[in-house]
Amino acid sequence: MQGRDAEKWNSLYRNGEHASSTPAAVLELFVHLLPARGKALDLACGRGADAIYLASHGLDTSAWDISDEAIKWLEHSANSHKLKIDLQVRDVIKQPPESSSFDVIVVSQFLDRSLFPTLCKALTINGLLFYQTFIRERVSDTGPSNPGYRLAENELLELSSPLHIIYYHEEGTVGNTSAGFRDQAMLIAQRRQ
Template identity: 50%
Template structure:
């Protein structure tokens, strides 16, 4: 009973955040910088998509996009935006922790600003051979206050490489607090990795 109350509270929190947000969010940098690695038409999953800025970006670029999120409010906002932009995106309200993607079901899986370490093997298995994982989220080595307060939801040093060691690294970036912290790509880690 306590678990369902926690889940309901979490859902209410996310529904409220998505309802109150002024926009659809921002496109994941890992996708903006690396989409050239993907052929148009591939089947892509935006896992825990939020309001769907990146799902819309991928669909506009010619990918066959599926987008899942726990929040019905987020999915509703994404569906409305997709209809307004004339884009086709398959959406579902889905608890990805309880129901991760099926093995070998996508050519690309995007995870952006979501960290559930126990899902890493299922996410890797969801890729078809030659498929790519695009992942970015917050690092514990931060120079700003952006992102979650709890270290549970932040990556340790090189943690993405460890979580997805079964995949072949194609792009990795984690600047941490090196050098001039007023410049560069800070507070985050990104990975593009291939299932070979």
């Protein structure tokens, strides 16, 4: 157990909230960008739909989350898919990934701005960051209400500026807001040096 954040998330998971079982759109839509082999990390994995997806695409996958409830769930899920995933109950702020340690890092619906410099360096050269999380300019009330946990306009691009941007998508409130991919930004970026 790792303090108040873990308590909060454990209780949400016990109550059946945040039970997403589908991988992040940024990963599914751009699955063709994944390397055929290598080390992948699902950071702040929750119940780990992204970790399951990465491992089932042949990547040597790790999944870290501060909530032991989430990790327990993912252990069960990995076993039922017959997948081997390195699971860790881990505070990713206190214990971020080491330099040059992953070929792919996926972050979905988690935001800690202070982590970005470390995250960019945690990729191997040519490694890919897949990031998707909530933005402030929204059309529904999904996601956190605290604007501190939501990205400002183009902020994900700025946070990832040490990397080479491959894809960025943020629709905001432009056009027909009943269509499209709303409320979140998606980014794929590559470490080149």
